[in-house]
Amino acid sequence: MSGVTKTVLLEFPPDQVGKPLVSRAVRGFEVEINILHARISPSEVGRMLAVVEGEEPEVEGTLDFLSSSGVRIAPPGEGLALDEELCTHCGACAGLCPTGAFTVSREDWKVALDMTRCIACGICVEACPYGAVTPGGAFGFTEAGL
Amino acid sequence: MKSVEEINTRIREGRAVVVTAAEMKCIVETEGTRAAAERVDVVTTGTFAPMCSSGALFNIGHPSPRIKLKTATLNGVPAHAGLAAVDLFLGATSLREGDPGNSAGPGRFAYGGGHVIEDLLRGREVELRATGHGTDCYPARELRTLISLGSLTDAVLLNPRNCYQNYSVAVNARSRRPIHTYMGILQPGPGNAAYCSAGELSPLLNDPFYRTIGLGTRIFLGGGKGYVTGHGTQHSPCVARNGRGIPLGGSGTLSVTGDLRGMSPEFVRGVSIRGYGASLAVGIGVPIPVLDEEMAFFTSVRNRDISAPVMDYSRDYPDRSGEPLGHVTYEELRSGRVVVCGREVRTVPLSSLHQAGRIAAILKDRILEGSFLLSAPVEPLPGPDPGMCTIPLSPRLRA
Numbered sequence: 046m047s048g049v050t051k052t053v054l055l056e057f058p059p060d061q062v063g064k065p066l067v068s069r070a071v072r073g074f075e076v077e078i079n080i081l082h083a084r085i086s087p088s089e090v091g092r093m094l095a096v097v098e099g100e101e102p103e104v105e106g107t108l109d110f111l112s113s114s115g116v117r118i119a120p121p122g123e124g125l126a127l128d129e130e131l132c133t134h135c136g137a138c139a140g141l142c143p144t145g146a147f148t149v150s151r152e153d154w155k156v157a158l159d160m161t162r163c164i165a166c167g168i169c170v171e172a173c174p175y176g177a178v179t180p181g182g183a184f185g186f187t188e189a190g191l
Numbered sequence: 192m193k194s195v196e197e198i199n200t201r202i203r204e205g206r207a208v209v210v211t212a213a214e215m216k217c218i219v220e221t222e223g224t225r226a227a228a229e230r231v232d233v234v235t236t237g238t239f240a241p242m243c244s245s246g247a248l249f250n251i252g253h254p255s256p257r258i259k260l261k262t263a264t265l266n267g268v269p270a271h272a273g274l275a276a277v278d279l280f281l282g283a284t285s286l287r288e289g290d291p292g293n294s295a296g297p298g299r300f301a302y303g304g305g306h307v308i309e310d311l312l313r314g315r316e317v318e319l320r321a322t323g324h325g326t327d328c329y330p331a332r333e334l335r336t337l338i339s340l341g342s343l344t345d346a347v348l349l350n351p352r353n354c355y356q357n358y359s360v361a362v363n364a365r366s367r368r369p370i371h372t373y374m375g376i377l378q379p380g381p382g383n384a385a386y387c388s389a390g391e392l393s394p395l396l397n398d399p400f401y402r403t404i405g406l407g408t409r410i411f412l413g414g415g416k417g418y419v420t421g422h423g424t425q426h427s428p429c430v431a432r433n434g435r436g437i438p439l440g441g442s443g444t445l446s447v448t449g450d451l452r453g454m455s456p457e458f459v460r461g462v463s464i465r466g467y468g469a470s471l472a473v474g475i476g477v478p479i480p481v482l483d484e485e486m487a488f489f490t491s492v493r494n495r496d497i498s499a500p501v502m503d504y505s506r507d508y509p510d511r512s513g514e515p516l517g518h519v520t521y522e523e524l525r526s527g528r529v530v531v532c533g534r535e536v537r538t539v540p541l542s543s544l545h546q547a548g549r550i551a552a553i554l555k556d557r558i559l560e561g562s563f564l565l566s567a568p569v570e571p572l573p574g575p576d577p578g579m580c581t582i583p584l585s586p587r588l589r590a
Contacts, residue, residue, distance in 0.1 A: 133239065133460060133472065133543045137375055140383060140527075140539025154544040171297075172376055174241060174462040174472070174541075 050098045052081075053108070054124060054165060056117040057091035066114050067095075073110060075103045082143075082164035094121060094164040124165025124180065127158045131177035138169035138178060192483050195403075195567040198232045202558055202565070209233040209478075209558045211551040212392045212490060219491035228487035232480065233558055233565065236397050237411070237550030238389040239474040240542035241462045243373070244352035244424060245283040246471075247308050247451060250345040251319065251338060253277055258323040258331035264288060265307045265317050265338075272321070276329055280349070281307060283471035293466060297371040303469020306461030308348070311340045312413075313456045346451040348413060348459070352423035354475050356395030356443035359502040360386045360519060360538075362531055366505035371466020375539055377504055384501065384529055385539040389547035390494045390521035394477035395443045397490045399436040400575070401428070403480050405568025410447065411476030411554045413459040416563070417449025419477075422572045422579075429580045435492060439518065440500045443572065447475065458550065474546055476554040478565050494521035501531050511583065 057066070062085055071078055076099035085091035097104050112118055134156045139147040146162035147169060149155070169178045201207040208231050210218060215234045219227045253276070260272035263279050267288050270281040285304035292298045310317055316337040325332040340346055362384045363370050363377035370377050374385040390396065398404050408419040423444030430442035451459075458474030481487050500515035507513025519529040524538045557563035573579045 134545035135240070135543040136540040137385075140385070140537055141376060141378075149540075154548065156545075168376070171465045172539075174375075174464050174470075175460060176301075176463065 047101070048099060049101045049104050050096060051104055051108070052094070052096050052121045052161075054119045054121050055093040055095060055111065056119070057085070057093070058115050058117075059088050059090055061115045062087065062089065062091045064114070066111060066116060067093075070107045070110055074107045075099050076107045078107075082166055084166070092124075092165060121161060121163060125160070125163055125167075125169065126179050128177045128179065131175050132156055133175055133177075135174070137172045137174065141168050141172045143168070193232065193480070194482070195480050195565050198480050199564045201232055202561055205561065207232045207558065209235065209555045211548070211555050212236045212397055213548065213551065215487075215490045216391065216493055219487055224484045224487040224491065227491070228481055228484040231487065234397060234479045234481060234490040235476055235551040235554040235558065236392055236394040236479060237474070237476040237547040237554065238354060238393045238542060239458065239546030239550060240387050240389070240472060241373075241464070241470045242350065242353045242473045243284050243470045245348070245350040245473055246304060247281050248345065248347045248349045249279045249281065249343050251277045251279065252342070252344045254331065254334060254336070256331045257329045258321065258334050259326055259329035260321050260334075261323050263319060263321040265319055266302070266310065268302065268304050268307050270304075283308070284468050286469055297466030299465065300463045300467065300469045303461065303463070305469055305471030306463075308451070308471060309456050309459060309461040311346065312451065312454055312459055314340065340452060347448060348417065348451050348454065348473075349448050350473065351446050352425060352444045353447050353473055354394055354423070354445040354477075355388070355441050356393070356399070357438050357497065357499055358386065358388050358441045359515075360384050360499045360524065360529075361504040361508070362501055362516065362536065363505045364503040364516060364532060370505050371464075372504045373464055373467045373470075374504060375541060376465065380534065381531055381536050383537045383539050384519075384524070384531055385541060386499060386521075386524050387541040388499070388521065389542050389544060390497055390525065391492055392544065392547045392551060394475065394479070395445070396437060396492055396497055398477075398479050398486070399432070399438065399489060399492075401443060401572040402486065402489075403482065403568070404445070404477055405571040407566055407569035408477065409564070409566040410449075410478070411474070411550055411557070411563075412447055412449040412454065413451075413474055414455030414457055415449055415451075415453030417447050417475075419568070420446045420448050421570070422446065425581050426573060427580050428573055428575045429578055432575070433496070433498070435496050436489070437492065437497050439498060440515075445475075445572075458546070474550050476550040478554060478558060478563070480565055494525055497521045499524070501529075
């Protein structure tokens with residue numbers, strides 16, 4: 046059986062944030078969980094970008110466990126939306142993006158977004174003067190939650 | 192040696208050689224300034240960035256009964272009514288009434304004067320609410336109506352200061368928390384460095400001594416046609432310069448105007464700067480006639496020839512104190528990383544080089560097709576000689 050690696054965005058409802066769900070998942074299944082980015086506060090919706098690695102049934106079991114515990118799971122890259130019509134390609138997002146999800150081409154100086162690198166930290170939403178980056182996608186991010 | 196009139200004749204005859212500022216760098220590099228000056232007639236420049244000292248002047252037309260405007264808001268954004276009866280000036284940074292500002296953390300400043308201007312350009316209707324004194328000649332005391340770009344008697348972009356010739360690079364050198372400035376989010380450390388100039392494409396950096404740009408210069412403004420009406424506020428030509436004449440910090444500025452009709456929301460955009468305020472991003476392109484070899488030399492300026500001072504925006508800038516932490520070139524800034532205080536930091540651009548390039552290209556096309564002719568300035572901008580500089584304010588009160 047071959048190992049698999051899954052990158053997922055996890056959303057913890059406020060009543061689950063206080064529980065050690067990730068710890069329980071690691072104890073209950075033969076997986077490694079690498080947390081790339083997390084924003085967790087007491088009594089608020091928590092968000093985490095994580096890589097889950099292990100044999101396929103173990104990875105699936107982990108995600109099923111988290112899901113049955115009330116954690117919403119989505120593929121990465123659904124936390125933000127870039128409106129190409131509103132973007133002026135200034136590059137303010139790229140200068141602040143911590144993961145290099147936003148880049149500026151040195152050919153035509155256009156901004157590009159690689160959603161697979163996005164950890165939904167939201168700094169681009171704050172940085173964009175033109176409202177071109179908005180929270181959205183699978184989690185229906187509200188700006189206050191970013 | 193060529194005159195602007197000779198160049199215009201060549202444009203009319205379809206014989207003019209027009210190149211963008213980006214193209215001119217390569218031409219001068221391969222052919223030299225003398226050959227470039229002989230061959231090239233016009234170099235088009237461009238810039239697109241938030242320019243806070245901007246606004247729009249409207250004449251809304253007279254209603255019946257007439258009104259002398261005392262207060263007015265457009266989509267809830269206050270406009271200045273201290274003009275004739277139905278004239279209004281809407282500043283780009285004017286903020287919608289009731290905006291929470293920074294009262295609950297860094298505000299969004301979601302809607303301001305710049306956004307109203309953009310909405311009008313997008314063909315949207317805007318709600319005007321106004322009050323009047325009620326006079327014998329202007330009896331109405333209240334007015335509420337929808338307006339649109341087409342319904343206005345006049346709609347003019349009127350920007351007292353645009354197009355800064357070079358600008359400081361902003362860092363957060365002394366605060367331990369991220370700070371929110373008009374140069375964007377500055378992380379502690381310093382963790383990043385924000386800058387705002389199109390560098391080698393920028394109009395005034397291609398004519399550093401304002402030989403060809405002055406009152407009356409016809410320009411690309413916001414996608415339409417506009418004019419330089421003189422030097423902008425805070426025009427400071429006496430800032431120290433390098434060997435090529437490039438100012439080592441913010442110096443020259445332009446005041447510009449143009450009919451909003453004919454402009455495009457692609458190049459006139461409302462701006463919301465987190466924790467700072469609302470503004471307007473403006474696209475400007477200035478055609479520079481290559482009158483002689485010296486202008487060929489000036490328009491060949493490269494990012495490596497332009498350096499900007501790095502300023503601390505956590506303490507020095509707010510206090511109006513301190514010296515630059517260093518200087519960096521636009522070549523370094525554009526590379527994505529610069530060294531500040533011995534530490535490598537990421538750079539954050541606020542000026543869109545992509546848009547600047549498009550503006551220079553569009554202006555080039557308009558000149559080539561003969562729909563845009565050059566104009567020689569009626570009055571030059573004040574240069575370094577007259578000793579013009581900004582005067583700091585020392586508040587004082589009546590005894």
